[in-house]
Amino acid sequence: MNILWIILGGFFVFLGYLTGGIVFCLSIIGIPLGFQCFKLAIFSLFPFGSDTRPKPHYEVNETLNLLANIIWLIFGGIWIMLNHLVWGIVLCISIIGIPFGLQHFKMMKLAFTPFGREIYDIN
16 A cells, blocks of 8 residues: 555655755754654655554653644644645545545644654554
8 A cells, every 4th residue: 555655646745744854954943843844754655554653751851842843833734734634535535545545634643743753663
């Protein structure tokens, strides 16, 4: 399914996140946002067989993650999340597109609050 995903548009999602990460990393202030874009790029390249979960509490600073997620939403995260929402709904209209739409919904979770979350293999 990952091969079909890449052929049918997943590669363009990956390129979008990669480009966004590079643009964010051009400024020192944007580097943390750029790293989150890179995390989303990797996740968007192979979404089948992987998912996200909150990081263990001993690894995160909840206050900093909340602040970083708010900044993320202000500087584009809300538009990324809405983009995945729209594509998920459009793809779920047809039976063939349902698996791909569900992957967009999964990416929507990470696009909404990327700080304090990690990607893991389901298998």
